[in-house]
Amino acid sequence: MRERKLGQQGLSVSEIGLGCMGMSEFYGPKNDDESIATIHRAVEVGMTFLDTADMYGPFTNEKLLGRALRGKRQQVVLATKFGNVRGEDGSFGGINGRPEYVRACMDASLARLGVDYVDLYYQHRVDPNVPIEETVGAMAELVKAGKARFLGLSEAASGTIRRAHAVHPISALQTEYSLWSREPEEDLLPTVRELGIGFVAYSPLGRGFLTGQIRSPDDFAPDDRRRMFPRFQGERFAQNLKLVDELEKLAKARQVSAAQLSLAWVLAQGNDIVAIPGTRKPQRVDENAQAASISLSAQELAQIEAVCPKGAASGERYPDMSSVNR
Secondary structure, three states: OOEHHHHHHHHOOEEEEEEEEHHHHOOOOOOHHHHHHHHHHHHHOOEEEEOOOOOOOHHHHHHHHHHHHOOOHHHHHEEEEEEEEEEEOOEEEEEEHHHHHHHHHHHHHHHHHHOOEEEEEEEEOOOOOHHHHHHHHHHHHHHHHHOEEEEEOOOOOOOHHHHHHHHHOEEEEEEEOEEOEEEHOOOOHHHHHOOOOOOEOOOOOOHHHHOOOOOOOHHHHOOHHHHHHHHOOOHHHHHHHHHHHHHHHHHHHOOOOOHHHHHHHOOOOOOOEEEEEEEOOOOHHHHHHHHHOOOOOOOOHHHHHHHOEEEEEOOOOOOHHHOOOO
């Protein structure tokens, strides 16, 4: 597994990492033993960029990684996030970017993870009621204290990114990006490239849809959060399934899976982009890791563009788009 640089401050990560959210919440029943085996397999194959957040679980995903990484801390690049307020009962309490909250969240995350520092600390969502300068100023103090090595933002708008970067160098922007979520190409990617900020693509497999494994809304567990996302509902589901069917034809011709082709496409969009697909199964780790060795020709990229052009996905990516890109 090759590495790519995120930002200009010295952060280097595996070009494909592992998103750990679904191991603890949102995507149906969890199995901690299988998830830990998945994390261990990811480290074995070089997918050493691990992504979590305090809100996942809530709070239990960081604990899960803490268990999985005992004796393996120095082998991984560990990223976590703060900002989405959750209660122990799972309730959602809005967004908080106040400096005192930033400091408290970091200490709590370090305790749950069982580590002295994290490699990358993100603001998960931007608090519209707190100037970004105040939030990033508090995050910068964590770097000075040795609790975080590098800083990132998630789902932030270009203007916010510029203001944040002026306070302290931002190494990475994490935003949803895949063949069916190409909004970052309009404004975000040009902005981060101008500023020298790396880009971390979450949900690079369209929340599993681009794998071709999801054929019906009934494939989801009753408590799977994807049931409420517009792209997974009704006629929009059927329209999006047609895109996947065409993608699978291209993948078959190349003798790879649709998931591998989709990941290879993301990586082909620039050496400043890394992908963090999520999975709970060790065998999927192996499949995803193999995508890093796929080199797409200009002709193949054009074929992919033809069957899945920008804006082809039917429906918004979130039920309420006001919750992102502030």
